[in-house]
Amino acid sequence: MxxxxxxxxxxxxxxxxxxxxxxxxxxxxxxxxxxxxxVEVSLNGVVWVLTYLHPLIIIAALCAAAYxxxxxxxxxxxxxxxxxxxxxxxxxxxxxxxxxxxxxxLFCAVAGIPLGILAGRSDRFEGFIRPFLDAMQTTPAxxxxxxxxxxFSIGTVSGILATIVFxxxxxxxxxxxxxxxxxxxxxxAAESFGATPFQVLRRVQIPLAMPSIMAGLxxxxxxxxxxxxxxxxxxxxxxxxxxxLGLNTLDIGLATIGGLCIVLLAMVLDRITQxxxxxxxx
Amino acid sequence: xxxxxxxxxxxxYKIYGNKPKQALSMLKSGKSKEEVLExxxxxxxxxxxxxxxxxxxxxxxxxLSGSGKSTLVRLLNRLIEPTAGSVWLDGEDVAKMSTxxxxxxxxxxxCMVFQSFALxxxxxxxxxxxxxxxxxxxxxxxxxxxxxxxxxxxxxxAWADSYPDDLxxxxxxxxxxxxxxxxxxxxxxxxxxxxxxxxxxRCEMQxxxxxxxxxxxxxxxxxxxxxxxxxxIGDRIAIMEGGRVVQVGTPEDILLNPADDxxxxxxxxxDPTIILTAKDISQKNDVTIKMRPGNGPRTAVQRLIKYEKDxxxxxxxxxxxxxxxxxxxxxxxxxxxxRELDAGRLNVIEPSRETDxxxxxxxxxxxxxxxxxxxxxxxxxxxTISRKQFLKTLHRNGESE
Numbered sequence: 001m002x003x004x005x006x007x008x009x010x011x012x013x014x015x016x017x018x019x020x021x022x023x024x025x026x027x028x029x030x031x032x033x034x035x036x037x038x039v040e041v042s043l044n045g046v047v048w049v050l051t052y053l054h055p056l057i058i059i060a061a062l063c064a065a066a067y068x069x070x071x072x073x074x075x076x077x078x079x080x081x082x083x084x085x086x087x088x089x090x091x092x093x094x095x096x097x098x099x100x101x102x103x104x105x106l107f108c109a110v111a112g113i114p115l116g117i118l119a120g121r122s123d124r125f126e127g128f129i130r131p132f133l134d135a136m137q138t139t140p141a142x143x144x145x146x147x148x149x150x151x152f153s154i155g156t157v158s159g160i161l162a163t164i165v166f167x168x169x170x171x172x173x174x175x176x177x178x179x180x181x182x183x184x185x186x187x188x189a190a191e192s193f194g195a196t197p198f199q200v201l202r203r204v205q206i207p208l209a210m211p212s213i214m215a216g217l218x219x220x221x222x223x224x225x226x227x228x229x230x231x232x233x234x235x236x237x238x239x240x241x242x243x244x245l246g247l248n249t250l251d252i253g254l255a256t257i258g259g260l261c262i263v264l265l266a267m268v269l270d271r272i273t274q275x276x277x278x279x280x281x282x
Numbered sequence: 283x284x285x286x287x288x289x290x291x292x293x294x295y296k297i298y299g300n301k302p303k304q305a306l307s308m309l310k311s312g313k314s315k316e317e318v319l320e321x322x323x324x325x326x327x328x329x330x331x332x333x334x335x336x337x338x339x340x341x342x343x344x345x346l347s348g349s350g351k352s353t354l355v356r357l358l359n360r361l362i363e364p365t366a367g368s369v370w371l372d373g374e375d376v377a378k379m380s381t382x383x384x385x386x387x388x389x390x391x392x393c394m395v396f397q398s399f400a401l402x403x404x405x406x407x408x409x410x411x412x413x414x415x416x417x418x419x420x421x422x423x424x425x426x427x428x429x430x431x432x433x434x435x436x437x438x439x440a441w442a443d444s445y446p447d448d449l450x451x452x453x454x455x456x457x458x459x460x461x462x463x464x465x466x467x468x469x470x471x472x473x474x475x476x477x478x479x480x481x482x483x484r485c486e487m488q489x490x491x492x493x494x495x496x497x498x499x500x501x502x503x504x505x506x507x508x509x510x511x512x513x514x515i516g517d518r519i520a521i522m523e524g525g526r527v528v529q530v531g532t533p534e535d536i537l538l539n540p541a542d543d544x545x546x547x548x549x550x551x552x553d554p555t556i557i558l559t560a561k562d563i564s565q566k567n568d569v570t571i572k573m574r575p576g577n578g579p580r581t582a583v584q585r586l587i588k589y590e591k592d593x594x595x596x597x598x599x600x601x602x603x604x605x606x607x608x609x610x611x612x613x614x615x616x617x618x619x620x621r622e623l624d625a626g627r628l629n630v631i632e633p634s635r636e637t638d639x640x641x642x643x644x645x646x647x648x649x650x651x652x653x654x655x656x657x658x659x660x661x662x663x664x665x666t667i668s669r670k671q672f673l674k675t676l677h678r679n680g681e682s683e
Binding site for chain 1: 359361385386387388389390393394396398400402403404413414416417418461465471
């Protein structure tokens with residue numbers, strides 16, 4: 001067998017991974033089940049709140065946010081969008097999707113913003129984290145859906161975990177970028193007045209990186225919405241479900257209204273968070 | 283010197299690169315900056331700088347871009363770590379002190395004003411002015427009060443609630459100055475603070491700084507590449523070239539006795555008639571006589587003959603300048619048999635003050651024939667300026683052209 005006979009699989013990486021994941025599942029499944037607890041608890045909480053409250057309250061709240069961060073036009077658009085989802089009979093799915101997006105974005109922000117700050121302040125850490133971010137963004141979701149299901153079992157929580165993997169990179173990248181784009185002389189000025197590294201971060205770097213961090217948050221929201229349908233493949237509920245069911249039963253109508261709601265919801269969330277990034281000063 | 287030493291830097295070096303020790307020993311063995319760069323790929327920022335800055339003076343560090351002056355000022359508050367040497371501030375070595383102590387010094391003793399203003403765009407003018415106080419943890423009311431006072435000092439109290447983006451360049455730098463003044467530091471470091479402003483505003487800011495300095499004497503280290511600016515505000519000037527301090531002295535010292543061609547080249551194109559005063563160029567070459575009993579016309583004439591002069595400068599008992607007697611007048615007095623000097627016969631040429639510039643003296647030199655007498659603020663005779671001396675000064679200054 002020649003070394004360059006590439007018809008053969010010389011490195012059996014696939015079997016190694018297979019057996020590695022098998023071992024993980026065999027021995028550590030309980031550990032992974034515990035790990036998903038925080039996500040499960042917060043998701044259930046948010047879902048409960050969103051479905052328990054009267055739709056009118058939720059519509060009012062979202063409209064208020066739209067009005068606060070953008071203006072009357074977006075408030076009207078938000079109201080119409082939510083009314084439509086309700087009238088299409090997808091209110092509960094929309095709320096579940098909203099809860100999923102909220103939870104995944106929450107975890108992305110909690111982990112991603114500190115990581116982004118670290119990456120913004122250290123070239124070494126940035127160099128270390130970059131390949132991981134590239135992998136998270138480009139690995140097709142179907143590749144890691146199977147191990148996620150094996151380790152965490154099917155359901156909405158697994159869907160959120162898969163979403164977090166995919167949606168976290170932009171907030172890390174944009175936070176780092178924002179920190180790096182703060183003018184060095186501003187940092188120097190702060191230091192010249194005796195600011196500690198933490199003071200520099202809190203009073204100068206983070207406030208000035210805020211627009212960029214908000215842009216990262218916005219991207220993270222959009223990317224988690226784009227994962228909704230894929231998450232539905234592993235049993236996550238929400239607006240992905242009608243699309244998935246519609247595809248399986250060739251029910252074009254069902255798939256389309258699901259897709260329509262996803263798009264409209266994405267537009268609403270995008271406009272609101274974009275408005276947050278450019279909050280006008282008094 | 284009776285003045286107190288405030289900052290004293292000794293054998294200060296800054297070398298940029300990964301193996302500064304090697305470059306340092308090369309420099310110490312007399313190798314030049316260029317040789318070090320070629321051999322080790324390391325660049326020398328500051329090369330063996332030593333000088334003393336006294337309390338209450340405005341000390342200007344001047345040099346072209348790349349001369350290391352901005353590096354040097356950052357070594358003073360250790361925004362840049364020195365490679366070797368000491369920076370003594372009131373007897374403490376800034377270069378070796380702990381981070382905690384350094385932070386303390388930056389918060390209370392030594393503040394900096396930047397060329398690019400470096401104002402925080404997300405804070406109001408008032409918040410910017412209070413920035414140093416906020417960092418040092420001052421109470422909110424105290425912060426506000428002191429920041430408002432500082433803004434009033436630079437005439438910007440009406441803009442307290444604006445944002446830096448709403449201000450013009452000159453106003454921004456006033457905020458930068460107020461931010462430093464609010465801390466009430468003993469030492470003010472100004473890194474090309476006025477260089478980004480247009481000439482008219484720059485002049486205005488210089489006056490402002492001098493005004494503030496007059497009220498409350500601080501030690502100011504001012505970095506500049508502009509000779510006129512250095513001459514205008516500096517009590518003393520250090521000139522830097524290629525990381526070395528080439529000369530330290532008062533503006534007049536440096537103008538009259540430049541240490542080398544580099545310094546001389548700096549002054550090329552500078553109009554000495556603006557900078558040099560009567561005191562700088564006056565000489566005591568002329569003959570004087572005191573108006574008192576016993577000093578008659580004959581004594582005066584004898585002196586004139588001895589020193590080959592045509593006129594004598596008459597002073598009173600306290601050396602206060604009175605007027606001039608020419609040889610002709612004296613001869614006439616002798617012919618008439620007068621034995622005392624007569625105040626009525628004096629030709630009272632109006633004297634120049636010591637602080638007058640050469641430009642002020644010029645008309646007097648042109649209108650009269652005799653050298654112009656120079657007096658101090660009390661009227662005491664301090665010497666004379668002849669046409670010859672005046673021209674010589676002009677010539678010496680232009681010789682490098």
